[in-house]
Amino acid sequence: MSKIMLEVNGLTTKYITRYNESVYAVNDVSFQVEEGKSVGIAGESGCGKSTLALSLMGYYFPPLHYTKGDIIIDGRNISGMDPDDVRKNILGTEIAYIPQAAMNALNPTRKVIRFIEDVIWAHDPKISKKDIHDLARERFETLNLPEDTLNKYPVELSGGMKQRTVISISTILSPKVLIADEPSSALDVTSQKMVIKMIHDLMELGYIKSMIFITHELPLLYNVTDDIMVMYAGQIVERGSADQMIFDPIHPYSKGLMGSILVPEDGTRDVKITAIPGTPPNLKKPPDGCRFAERCQYVKSQCRVQNMELAGLGNGRTSRCMMSEEELREAYKNE
C-alpha cells in the first residue's frame, strides 16, 4: 500500500451566523488520500463541499469554526495548530487550495509574478527575487504556459489562461495536497480541458502529490479522479472508484445523483434522466438518523432514528446506509 498523503478523521466544522445560529456543514468526515491519487467530491449544492475544502486547510476564520477531528498531512497533524503557523508552514507547501471563482479574485492591479513572490515569501522571506523568477519561469515553461504571462496583469488573460495561471501560482511550492473547488466550472469546454490537462501534468511531474477535486459535474469528475466521494448534508455517504460510483452506485443518494448525468453520447438520449424529489435538510437542525431519509424511496422507520456510520463494503468501497449492499441491489433490480 502506498503512502497516505492526507488523512482526515472525524472532522467536524460549523458556521456560526450573525444570529448565533450554528450551521453544521461538515459533520464527522473521515477519509484518506494516497500519494499520487486524486479523490473527487460530488453532491448537490449546499451539501458542504466547499466548506469541507476550506476546513481541510486547518485554518479557520469566522464564521467558520473548528469543532473536532484530525487533519493529518503526510503524517503531520495540522488540526489545532496556530493560524500563523499554518499560514507559514502549511499553506502552499503541504496543502494548496484553489477556491471557487479564484480566477476572478486576483487583484487586477498586480502582475502575475507578484502573486508568485507573495506565495513564496509567505513561506520563506529570505528567498531572492532572482531565485523566485527563475523558479517561476521554469515552472511556467514545463506547464506550457507562455513565459510572458508572468509579466501580465490578470485582465490581460482570457478566462482559461487566468485559471491555469491561478493553479500554477497556487502550486508553485509543490504542495502535498491540492484542493481544487470547481476549478473549471465557469469555463468553456475547451478551456476546461486545458485546465484538466494542466492538473494532469502537475500530478505526473510530481508538482502535486495528491488532489481533492470538487465539482458537481459528474462526467468531468469521472475523468479526473481515481475515487469519488459523494457528500450529502455535511457527511460523506459513499466512496468508491470512479467506475464504481458512476456505473454502479450503491447508496440511494448516489444512485439518485448518477441518474441525472447527461452526456452527448450515442444511446444516452433514450434513457430518461431522473431527479431526486425534495430538497436537502436545513443544516441548522439536521435530522436525527440518516440525513437522506426524508428523500429516500427505500426509507424504513429505523432510518429516522439510527445514526449510521460510513461502513466498508469490501472491495475498497464504503457506504452510509442501513440497508446492506445485497438488499439495495435487490431493491434496484425491482425498479
Added chain:
Amino acid sequence: MSEREICLSGTGVSKVFGFGNRKTVAVDNVDFNFYSGELVSIVGESGSGKTTLIKMLLGLTSVTEGEIQFLGKKRDIRTRSKKKEYWKDIQAIFQDPFSSYNIFSKIDSVLLDCIHMRGGRMLPKAKKIEMMEEACRFVNLKYAEMTNKYPFELSGGQMQRLMIARIFLLRPKILLADEPTSMIDACSRATILDMLLNLRNETGMTIIFITHDMGLAYYISDTVYIMERGKIVEFGSADEVILNPQADYTKRLLSDVPKIHEPWEFSKRNQTPPPQTPVEA
C-alpha cells in the same frame, strides 16, 4: 405528421454593437426556421451570440440587419401596443431567475398577473386560485406554501420552477429559455428539463433552448443549431448534429466534452475500459 408549420424564422439576421474599430458583430447573418411544437437548442460557447439572438427574437433589442418572420409574416413590433401583443405569444425564462423579477411582488401576485395578462381579470376568484394551483402542481410546487412568500425565499431550482409555472399560465406560442439550468444542480436540472418537455408535450408550445451544454442539448432537443462567433455553423436533428457532426467547431466541442462511455483525451480512465454493469453472481 402533416406539413410542419414554421412559427418563427429569420433571414440574414445580424446584430452589431458599437461602430468603427469598436464594432462587435454579435450575431452574423444567420438564417433559421423554428417549427411549431419543436424543441430547438441553440448551442455555443460563451460569447457566441446566443443571448443576443434571443433578445432579438424577443424584441428586447433591435435587429441591425435582416428580417424576423413570425407565423409566416414579417414581424412588426414597432409600436408599444404591437410589442405587447407579440409578448402574449412569445415569452422567456433566463439563467438567473431572480434577475428577471420584481423582488417586491409576492409569488401569488406574480402568478395572478399572468392570469390577468391572458385576459382573465374578470374571472371569479375561486377560478383564479384553481388556475394558480394547477400551475403550481404542474411544476411540483405547493400553492399553499407559495402564497404570501417573496421570490427570494425560494431556492434557485424552486424559483426556476415558478418561472415555468408563469409560462404554464401565460401559454405563449413560443418559449425562449436562455440557459435556465446553468446555475442549478444536475439534480434539479433533471426536474426542470422534465417540466419543459411536459410543457411542450401538453401544450404544443415551441421551445427554443439556449445552452452551452452538449449533453443537455442532445437529451432534450428535436433540432440543434450550433453557433460559433455569431454564425450558425450547422443545424439538424439532435442525432445528426451530435452523433455525426459536420462542422469543425461542432467536432471540437464534442471532443472536448467529458464523456463517460467514450474515451476523453486527458482522462484517467483511458487505461481501463468502463466495466459492464455487474451481473448477479
